[in-house]
Amino acid sequence: MQRIGIIGVGEIGRALVDGLCEGVEEPPELYLSPRGARTAAELSQRYPTVYVCADNQDVLNRSELVILAVRPQDRVAALSGLRVGEDRVVVSVMTGVAISEVRHMLGTDAPVVRAIPLPSARERRSVTATCPFHPAVDDLFDGLGGTLPVADEATLNVFQMLTGTLTTHYQYLATLADWAVRQGISPEGADRYLRGLFQDVGRALGDDTRSLQQLAGDHETPKGLNERLRTTWFDPANTEALTKALDALLADLK
Numbered sequence: 036m037q038r039i040g041i042i043g044v045g046e047i048g049r050a051l052v053d054g055l056c057e058g059v060e061e062p063p064e065l066y067l068s069p070r071g072a073r074t075a076a077e078l079s080q081r082y083p084t085v086y087v088c089a090d091n092q093d094v095l096n097r098s099e100l101v102i103l104a105v106r107p108q109d110r111v112a113a114l115s116g117l118r119v120g121e122d123r124v125v126v127s128v129m130t131g132v133a134i135s136e137v138r139h140m141l142g143t144d145a146p147v148v149r150a151i152p153l154p155s156a157r158e159r160r161s162v163t164a165t166c167p168f169h170p171a172v173d174d175l176f177d178g179l180g181g182t183l184p185v186a187d188e189a190t191l192n193v194f195q196m197l198t199g200t201l202t203t204h205y206q207y208l209a210t211l212a213d214w215a216v217r218q219g220i221s222p223e224g225a226d227r228y229l230r231g232l233f234q235d236v237g238r239a240l241g242d243d244t245r246s247l248q249q250l251a252g253d254h255e256t257p258k259g260l261n262e263r264l265r266t267t268w269f270d271p272a273n274t275e276a277l278t279k280a281l282d283a284l285l286a287d288l289k
Contacts, residue, residue, distance in 0.1 A: 036124070036171050037063045040098030042091050042113060043105035044071040046154060047128055049078065051102065053157035054179045056082040066097045070105075070113070092117055100124040100171060107132055110140065119143035124171050126150050130195060131288045133188060134166075148172045151194055156180060164194040192288040196281055208233060 039055070041048045044067050056062040065085045067075040072087075079085045088094045095101055095117060105113040107129045114137075119125060125147045127137045134147045141147075148169045153161040156179040163176035164183045173182040185191050208229055215225035239250055255262040 036099040036175070038066070038097060038099045039063050039175070040066040040068075040088075040094040040101035042068045042094055042101060042103050043109075044068060044075045044078070045104060045106070047152055047156075048102070048104040049074055050154045050157040050161075051104070051152060051179070052078050052082070052085060054159050054161070056085065057157070064097075066094045068094050068113075095119055095123065098123065100126065100175065103127045103129055103137065105129065114140050117141055119145050121145045124148070124169060126172055126175075128152055131192070149188065149191055150176065151191070151198060152176065152179065153198065164191055166191040189289070192285060195288060196285050199284060200281075 041051060044052075048067070048071075052065055052067070055065060062082065062084050065078075065082070066088050067078065067085065068091050069075060069087055069089065075087045079087050086097075088097065091113060099122075101119075101123060103110075103114065103125065110129060110132060119141045121144050123143075123145045125137065125141065125143070125145055127134070127147060127149050128151065129137075132149075134149055137147050137149075138144075146169055148165055148167060150163050150165045150172065152163045155161045156163070156176075159179050161176070161180040162183055163179065163181070164185055165172055165176060166185045166188055168184045173184060176182040183194075185194065212222070212225040212229055215228075216222050220228075239254075242250075245253065251265070255265070
């Protein structure tokens with residue numbers, strides 16, 4: 036589809052615009068909501084096919100496919116009263132908001148698809164889980180790194196939970212950096228070394244011929260530092276605590 040609207044131009048909305056336009060020879064027309072005016076204006080100045088609309092209804096009127104990227108707590112204010120033609124395709128990236136609720140809020144029989152694009156969509160490296168299958172939606176996200184269609188919303192919620200682990204990973208790295216500083220390493224040195232160390236982890240993850248368990252095993256030697264830390268810190272109690280936390284958060288999405 037060549038006319039795409041985005042209601043809600045936060046981090047994900049911006050990443051989608053960048054991924055669809057940066058370095059693309061024939062990018063689609065993109066219509067942005069005016070909320071988040073500074074970001075929307077910046078994107079429209081950077082890309083000639085990006086336009087800022089008068090309001091959210093204007094976004095819908097101009098678009099064949101519209102992406103709802105507002106924060107879940109803002110959905111009533113942003114979406115109530117909008118009129119959506121049945122010839123549109125609606126993609127909701129709002130965390131934990133069911134398709135039935137989106138359809139009810141918009142009062143439409145248009146196709147509604149939930150999706151979980153990642154910030155890496157800006158580099159066209161986001162594997163985006165979607166539900167249900169829709170060819171136009173899958174084609175859109177295929178161009179941003181790949182689509183992972185899932186069977187139902189319960190399954191999609193599991194993938195949604197996995198996205199909630201990102202900042203825990205960053206905090207883990209920050210804790211390692213703080214520990215190194217307490218051992219006398221400069222903050223700049225600790226930061227630089229950890230970034231290089233875990234960027235290499237990212238490159239290893241690109242090798243999909245090895246399972247995650249195999250990657251862990253390949254980085255360990257018997258009684259070496261990696262094995263000793265994993266078995267000491269990531270013990271059964273730690274694993275169970277993480278599992279319980281994920282279970283509890285998933286229950287909130289049901």
